[in-house]
Amino acid sequence: MLVAGVDVGAATAKAVILGDSGILGYSIRPTGHNAKLAANKVTQEALEKAGLSISIDDLDYVVSTGYARGSIDLANKTFTEIICHAKGAHFVIPSTRFIIDMGGQDSKAIEVDPEGNVTNFIMNDKCAAGTGRFIEVMAQVLEVESVAEMGPLALQSKKPCCISSTCTVFAETEVVVLRAEGKDRKDLIAGVHRAVASRVAAMASSLTIRPDAVFTGGVAKNIGVRRFLEEKIGMELRVPEEPQIIGALGAALFAREGFKGDN
Amino acid sequence: MADYYDELFKLCGFEDEEIEEERTRIEKAFERLGIGPEDMETADSWVRQNHDVTLKGVRKLLGAWLKELIDLVLARDDGKKIVYFGFPAILGPGLMLSASSDDVFVCAPDMVLDHTMGQIFNKLTPILEAGEANGLPSGHALCSLWQAKIGGVALGMIPVPDLALASSYYCDMGSKADDLVTAQFGVPMAYIDGVMDSSWGEYPDYLPERVHYLGAQIDQALKKAEKVLDIEIVPDAWEKSQKDSRAFVNNLLRLLDLMRADPVPVSVAELELLEALSGSSTGRGIREGVKAMEILIPELEERVKAGTGAVEKGAPRVITWVGHCADPRVTRLVEDVGLAVPLTLTLAWVGGPPFKPKRTYATPGEKIADYELATGIFHGTDGVIKRFEMGAKVMKLDGFIMNYLYNCRPDALLSHNTKKYLEEKTGLPVLALEIDAFDSRAYSAASLRTKVETFAHMLKAKKKSAKE
Numbered sequence: 180m181l182v183a184g185v186d187v188g189a190a191t192a193k194a195v196i197l198g199d200s201g202i203l204g205y206s207i208r209p210t211g212h213n214a215k216l217a218a219n220k221v222t223q224e225a226l227e228k229a230g231l232s233i234s235i236d237d238l239d240y241v242v243s244t245g246y247a248r249g250s251i252d253l254a255n256k257t258f259t260e261i262i263c264h265a266k267g268a269h270f271v272i273p274s275t276r277f278i279i280d281m282g283g284q285d286s287k288a289i290e291v292d293p294e295g296n297v298t299n300f301i302m303n304d305k306c307a308a309g310t311g312r313f314i315e316v317m318a319q320v321l322e323v324e325s326v327a328e329m330g331p332l333a334l335q336s337k338k339p340c341c342i343s344s345t346c347t348v349f350a351e352t353e354v355v356v357l358r359a360e361g362k363d364r365k366d367l368i369a370g371v372h373r374a375v376a377s378r379v380a381a382m383a384s385s386l387t388i389r390p391d392a393v394f395t396g397g398v399a400k401n402i403g404v405r406r407f408l409e410e411k412i413g414m415e416l417r418v419p420e421e422p423q424i425i426g427a428l429g430a431a432l433f434a435r436e437g438f439k440g441d442n
Numbered sequence: 443m444a445d446y447y448d449e450l451f452k453l454c455g456f457e458d459e460e461i462e463e464e465r466t467r468i469e470k471a472f473e474r475l476g477i478g479p480e481d482m483e484t485a486d487s488w489v490r491q492n493h494d495v496t497l498k499g500v501r502k503l504l505g506a507w508l509k510e511l512i513d514l515v516l517a518r519d520d521g522k523k524i525v526y527f528g529f530p531a532i533l534g535p536g537l538m539l540s541a542s543s544d545d546v547f548v549c550a551p552d553m554v555l556d557h558t559m560g561q562i563f564n565k566l567t568p569i570l571e572a573g574e575a576n577g578l579p580s581g582h583a584l585c586s587l588w589q590a591k592i593g594g595v596a597l598g599m600i601p602v603p604d605l606a607l608a609s610s611y612y613c614d615m616g617s618k619a620d621d622l623v624t625a626q627f628g629v630p631m632a633y634i635d636g637v638m639d640s641s642w643g644e645y646p647d648y649l650p651e652r653v654h655y656l657g658a659q660i661d662q663a664l665k666k667a668e669k670v671l672d673i674e675i676v677p678d679a680w681e682k683s684q685k686d687s688r689a690f691v692n693n694l695l696r697l698l699d700l701m702r703a704d705p706v707p708v709s710v711a712e713l714e715l716l717e718a719l720s721g722s723s724t725g726r727g728i729r730e731g732v733k734a735m736e737i738l739i740p741e742l743e744e745r746v747k748a749g750t751g752a753v754e755k756g757a758p759r760v761i762t763w764v765g766h767c768a769d770p771r772v773t774r775l776v777e778d779v780g781l782a783v784p785l786t787l788t789l790a791w792v793g794g795p796p797f798k799p800k801r802t803y804a805t806p807g808e809k810i811a812d813y814e815l816a817t818g819i820f821h822g823t824d825g826v827i828k829r830f831e832m833g834a835k836v837m838k839l840d841g842f843i844m845n846y847l848y849n850c851r852p853d854a855l856l857s858h859n860t861k862k863y864l865e866e867k868t869g870l871p872v873l874a875l876e877i878d879a880f881d882s883r884a885y886s887a888a889s890l891r892t893k894v895e896t897f898a899h900m901l902k903a904k905k906k907s908a909k910e
Contacts, residue, residue, distance in 0.1 A: 246888050261896040285889070297900050299871065304889035385858070 181233075182240040182438050183225065184430025185218050186260060187247035190283025190311065191397065192217040193427040194225035196238075197435055204229025205424045214247035222253065240438035242430040256437055261289055261300050263429030264395050269295025270432055271419045274391040279383055279408065279416065280426070281375075281398035283311040288383035299386050307347040309378035311398045316347055317371040320354050321364055326401075332365055333372040333403030340370030350374065369403065376407030383412060394418045395425040446479040447472065450486055453495060454562065455505035455734070464512065471515040475599050481563055488564040492770045494712060494752075499738020503715045504562060506734055510719070510727030511558040514551055518601040522547035523671045526623070527607040528616035529553045529587065529721055530819075532634060534810030535607055535660055535667070537683035540724035543673045551600050552591035553722035553767060556880055557715065559590075560768030569593040570881055577622040583849040586768070586881035588619030595627060602627045605670045607663060611636030611656075611814075612852060630670050632663040640815075645825035646797070648815040653800075656815070657808030664806060680806050683724075690720055690728050693735035700742045701784040702837060705751030706759075707742040710783040711773040714765030717786060757782040758840040758901035761833050763857065764847075769882035775891060776843065779898040784837045823856050827863050834868055840901050843894075845875040848884075871904070873897040 181203075186193040187210055195205045206224035210217045222235045235241075235253055243254035244263040251257075258266075260280070268275045269291060278289040286309045290299040303309045307316075311326075318326045333339075340362050342350055354367055375398075392414050398404050399422035409416050419425055447468060451461050461468070472478070494500050517524045522545060527536045529550040536548040560566035573589025574580045576596040594600040606629050608620035623629045636656070640648060664675055676682065694716055700707055719731045745751055759782045766772045776783055799816040803809050818825030830842060842864055846857035861872040875893060878884035 246892070259892045259896045259899065261892065262899050296903055297896060300893075300896060301874075302889065302893055304886065304892075305876075 180239055180435070180438055181231070181237070182242075182431055182434035183222050183235070183238050184263070184427040184432070184434055185222055185241060185243045185245075185251060185254065186263065186424075186427035186430055187214050187218050187221075187243065187245040187251060188260070188282050188284070188426075189246055191423070192221040192245075193424045194218075194222040195424050195427040195431040196225045196229045196231070197431040198229075202428070202431075203231070205421070205427065207423055210247070214250055215252060218243065218247070218251045218253065240434040242434040242437060244426050244430040256433065258430060258433050260426045261287055261302070262297055263426045263433065265289055265291045265295055265297045265429065266432050267425035267427070267429030268393045268395055268419065270428060271425070272391060272393050272417055275393045275417075276389045277386070277392040279379060279392065279394050280396040281309070281311060281379060281394075281404070282396040283315075286310055286379050286382065286396075286398075288379075288386050288388075290386050301382055301385055303379070303382050308350065309375060309382065311396070313347045313350070313375055314371065314398065314401065314404070316351060317354060317368070320351050321358075321368060321371075323368070329368055330372070330401035330403035330405075333369040334406060336363070336365040336369030338363075338366050339373050340366045342367075342370040342374040372401070372403035373407045376404055376411050380408055380411035388412050388414060390414060392416050395422045397423045399423070445469075446482055450482055450489075451505070451508070453486060453489055453501060453504075454508055455498065455501035455503070456508075464509075467512050467516055470519070471512045474515050475511075475559065476568075477563060477565070481565060484565075485563045489562055492561065492711065492774060494709060497708065497712070497738060497741050499734050499741050500708075500712045500715075502734035502737055503712065503719075503731065506719060506727050506730035507554070507557045507715065508562065509730050510549065510554050510723050510725070513547065513726050514549055514554050514600055517547040520547070521545070523605075523673070524601055524603040525605045525607060525667065525671070526551050526591070526603045526620075528609065528613065528620065529718075530612050531607070531721065532609055532611050532636075532660065532810060532814055533721060533724075534680070534683070534806075534813065535634070535664055536724050537687060538664065538675055538679040538806060538810075539667055539671070539673070541679045541683040542675045543671075546671060546673060548724040549727075550722040551594060552587045552880075553718055554727075555590045555594050555600070556587065556767040557718055557722075560882075561715075561770060564769075566590065566768050566881075567883060569597060569599065570883075572596045576626065578619060585613070585615050585619070585847070585849055586878060586884070588616060590880065592619060592622055592626075595623065603629055605629065605667055606631050607634065607667070608632070609634035609636045614851065630666075632666040632670070634659045634663045640822035640825065642822070642824045645818040645822060645828055646816070653803060653808055653811045653815060656811035657803060657805055660807030660810050661805050662807075675806070680809050687720070687728065689732045690735075693732055693739065694720065696739050697735060697742065698785065700739070700746055703746040703751070704759075704782070705749070705753055705755045705757065706782045706784045707745040707751045708738075709752045709773065709777055710762070710765070710786060711770040712738075714767075714770070714773065714786060717765055718767055751782075753777055753780060753782045756905075758898065758905055759784055759837060760841045760843050760901070761785045761830065761837065761839055762843045763845050764853070764879050766877065766879045768880050771882070771887065772845065772877050772879075772885070772890060775887070776894055779891070779895045781894075781898050781901065785833055823859050826856060827860055827867070830860065830864055831867060834870060839870065840905060841870050841897070842872045843875055843897070844872055845877045845879070847878050847880075848876050849878070871897070871900055
């Protein structure tokens with residue numbers, strides 16, 4: 180059996196290849212302007228990383244998720260990314276009861292039952308201020324070479340600035356003004372991270388946050404957001420080894436079930 | 443002689459002779475609305491996409507809205523005295539005015555524009571933009587329904603009324619928007635003070651002093667209307683208006699009874715056309731709506747008998763809070779992901795468990811107030827939750843969708859409170875879904891789909907595990 184889960188989000192496409200022995204390989208790449216192409220490429224790359232010299236047409240079953248899930252030709256079935264994140268997180272951390280997923284262009288909070296089924300959720304999709312895109316924009320404004328440096332820099336601050344704006348565009352203006360006032364760059368970076376965390380924590384708090392709480396999505400790699408989020412929700416967040424592929428992994432697990440169901 | 447709009451009117455249930463009879467009026471109205479041959483293709487595909495035009499009753503319903511639109515646009519030409527009220531409204535005063543004189547045209551013009559310029563012609567945006575340019579600017583969380591009213595008047599599409607009946611009974615923004623009608627167009631206003639917030643736990647009871655207060659407010663508004671319009675409200679106006687609307691309500695009840703079937707025989711988007719008509723029209727729209735239902739009922743009975751419907755048999759059943767007035771795609775989306783929607787809450791007003799007015803009040807205003815307060819819908823969150831709870835039992839629901847407008851003060855607050863308490867009280871999941879029922883520019887279909895699809899998955903999984 181060889182199945183794939185493909186998660187095509189607004190910012191990145193992710194694919195996970197599952198075999199009988201478990202995860203064989205995965206890949207992450209920018210979605211770009213063509214979601215179908217991104218899905219095919221990322222799946223092919225995942226196959227290559229798995230050391231398999233086969234084409235995507237040879238896969239036994241494919242499940243797609245993410246915003247572009249409906250337009251992925253190679254998919255046998257689709258599930259929403261909320262359901263897939265729950266499935267994937269429960270697979271890697273079976274004690275998962277709550278998930279915060281922060282992607283490039285949206286964020287979600289998800290309650291799950293002991294079997295990994297979604298029982299409640301909330302999703303922010305109208306504003307970039309609680310998303311990875313906010314941090315990317317701020318990295319540019321603050322001239323941080325790589326987004327990956329942002330989190331560690333944020334943790335070096337002892338006095339995070341207060342970024343009051345809840346809009347990415349206006350927050351950019353605010354940060355520029357604060358820089359002109361001579362605020363320390365690390366304090367500004369910390370302020371940016373705290374603003375993102377506050378927004379997502381406020382959204383998550385409308386649900387019941389309970390342990391184990393798991394942090395997924397690309398932003399979960401950012402130690403600064405994670406720390407501020409933990410502070411805000413008053414609970415430790417567990418982060419899977421590769422949090423960005425959890426949605427694709429969930430899709431792959433559904434693909435495995437689909438394959439078994441079909442055979 | 444046939445013209446470019448004939449096919450669209452036939453699609454909307456008009457008979458050939460009706461088109462001939464209305465031809466001059468259609469053309470006059472279209473000229474004022476800026477509708478021309480270039481709009482027909484869009485309208486045709488928009489109607490087919492969003493409505494079940496295989497049902498003659500549905501087509502007739504769309505026709506009822508078109509007739510209401512024509513009457514609204516030409517009300518001044520027809521020599522009518524024109525009264526506008528807001529939606530959702532205390533409908534009684536408008537019905538009584540309408541029942542008292544054939545010379546008075548009373549309606550909620552914004553709802554008429556939403557259901558015709560929005561749902562039929564997909565041409566509402568320029569009207570909303572005109573509303574934005576005339577006192578209700580964008581980006582200020584102002585309701586698009588009121589933008590439609592102000593925009594329609596500002597563009598000269600609909601006439602300046604002789605009187606605006608304004609009330610904050612449900613929405614305080616509505617009465618403020620009506621202020622603009624006075625400020626900009628010099629229209630007299632009859633206010634009905636609607637300080638009606640009831641105590642938590644009070645419903646289904648309601649205090650007599652609130653009936654007296656609201657009743658007195660309605661009575662003084664009616665007196666002002668008599669003076670401004672130079673008409674006399676006939677002594678039996680309330681009874682007469684009730685009689686006129688009874689046929690509508692009775693038919694609606696029969697339809698809602700059919701919606702108990704599994705599968706539900708028709709999309710709730712079609713019933714929303716009726717729900718909105720009953721809250722917007724006091725004239726021809728209502729009479730035509732009754733006729734449309736007389737055709738639709740046997741059509742749906744056939745479907746129930748054949749076991750066919752809008753979604754698969756066994757689909758999880760949800761109630762939604764508001765119908766989508768300007769653009770039914772959100773309602774359709776809910777059904778597309780495999781959820782059956784037998785009811786909206788506003789329909790539960792008539793189709794849910796019966797509510798019981800005390801019927802012990804004397805003045806016309808008090809009779810209306812008694813009826814309004816008995817519904818429990820618009821004057822307190824607790825009443826809404828109870829109506830939802832009751833609706834869940836009647837319609838054997840699996841969940842609730844609290845679709846709410848970000849820019850609607852009562853709705854936005856209510857949706858989150860209702861989610862919490864309904865989940866606790868019924869154990870059924872509630873999805874709080876931000877939409878804009880009056881403006882399709884304000885939401886993203888992709889993100890709505892993710893939320894609704896996830897909710898449908900949750901309900902299906904729950905239903906499946908309950909069976910196992």
